[in-house]
Amino acid sequence: MSRLSIILPAKNEAQALADLLPRLREAQPEAEIIVIDDGSTDDTRVVCATAGVECLSSPYSMGNGAAIKRGARAASGDILVFMDGDGQHDPADVAHLLAKLDEGYDMVVGARDWGSQAGVGRGVANTLYNWLASRMTGHPVLDLTSGFRAVRAGKFREFIHLLPNGFSYPTTSTMAFFRSAYPVAYLPIKAAQRVGKSHIRPLRDGVRFLLIIFKIATLYSPLKLFVPAAVLFFLLGCVNYAWTFIHEGRLTNMSTLLWSAAVIVFLIGLVSEQITALTYRRDA
Known part of the structure; x- marks a missing residue:
């Protein structure tokens, strides 16, 4: 039987984790749960210890992608599930991702609908990314930037050196799987309103999102x-x-x-x- 590891990158998400971790443990009691503390200054480590969850801490913030890479290296499971530590993702949906993965896919992505997007600007940007990625790959891409996904650990680690340290790891990993002919599926999910303040900065990340468009092309077929x-x-x-x-x-x-x-x-x-x-x- 495959062992499951659930990896949650978190930066100052103690408030959300206090509610999320017990629900996640209840939904997946046999899973290895790892919180990657990306230089938090709140009580993230205390919350993890209280919930009996492993917490790997960085002395300073290295980025969401860096946390994902560290978690993927530390995880012992054959199946990896990545989900945000801000309370947006429902632990009950983990089982749905795994069921879809068992149909023969190597990656299953939780696809948000328009109502689950973090604002109109983000929704428009993600729609553009999805359209471009679909044109590039020839496959329907329903949510290129979703951070909620289940993958086969061996396949994911093949591309770990390609992943950036910032927020665009979902784009990079998805395009890498398509390029390598590893089957990818999308499963509709509802994402809740995040707990606390977002780490996205419109001006800085607007330029980053523009660069993602070029990354989509160069990662798949320049x-x-x-x-x-x-x-x-x-x-x-x-x-x-x-x-x-x-x-x-x-x-x-x-x-x-x-x-x-x-x-x-x-x-x-x-x-x-x-x-x-x-x-x-x-x-x-």
């Missing part, structure tokens, strides 16, 4: 991003040349620049594709 961009530059060069030839009877530097940009972008795409292939290569 040419799907670079080829359309190269074609766009080429067509703009042709349009500019046609306009200047009709009106001035000559070829301008702008047309040459746009065509050169098309070639450069295409070559960057080729190189990126080779780097991506090497990144996912498994030595025999």
